[in-house]
Amino acid sequence: MDESGDIQYLRFPEKEQDSRMEETKARDDIQYLASRKQEESIEQTLLDREKKYGSFHERAQITQRLKNVMDGAKNWQHLSDAKKEVLEMIAVKIGRILNGDPNYKDSWHDIIGYVKLIDDDPNEVQ
Numbered sequence: 001m002d003e004s005g006d007i008q009y010l011r012f013p014e015k016e017q018d019s020r021m022e023e024t025k026a027r028d029d030i031q032y033l034a035s036r037k038q039e040e041s042i043e044q045t046l047l048d049r050e051k052k053y054g055s056f057h058e059r060a061q062i063t064q065r066l067k068n069v070m071d072g073a074k075n076w077q078h079l080s081d082a083k084k085e086v087l088e089m090i091a092v093k094i095g096r097i098l099n100g101d102p103n104y105k106d107s108w109h110d111i112i113g114y115v116k117l118i119d120d121d122p123n124e125v126q
Contacts, residue, residue: 053095053100053101054099059098059099063095066094066095067091083118089110089114090111094111
């Protein structure tokens with residue numbers, strides 16, 4: 001008991017230190033497992049994308065060629081950033097269609113969505 005009459009518990013610093021070390025190790029183990037799971041998840045995502053869209057590098061060549069054509073067009077410099085971005089995103093979707101599964105509905109749906117962003121904006125079209 002201390003001066004106030006409360007019961008004092010004996011502390012064992014080495015046991016507290018061991019406990020903290022075990023907690024730290026457990027936390028480190030959990031973080032490691034989570035990072036491994038994330039790496040596996042990323043790998044699976046990349047494999048899934050390749051099945052849908054074909055080789056990333058081949059798709060990148062197609063997309064960059066489309067973007068180069070757009071960039072060389074006489075009106076490209078007169079377009080708003082929003083219009084340029086929409087056209088570039090459509091080029092990405094076209095690259096996926098040409099290099100991957102042309103029947104994957106989501107690619108076509110995304111193109112419609114990008115066009116709608118411009119069509120619905122009164123500052124972009126009249």
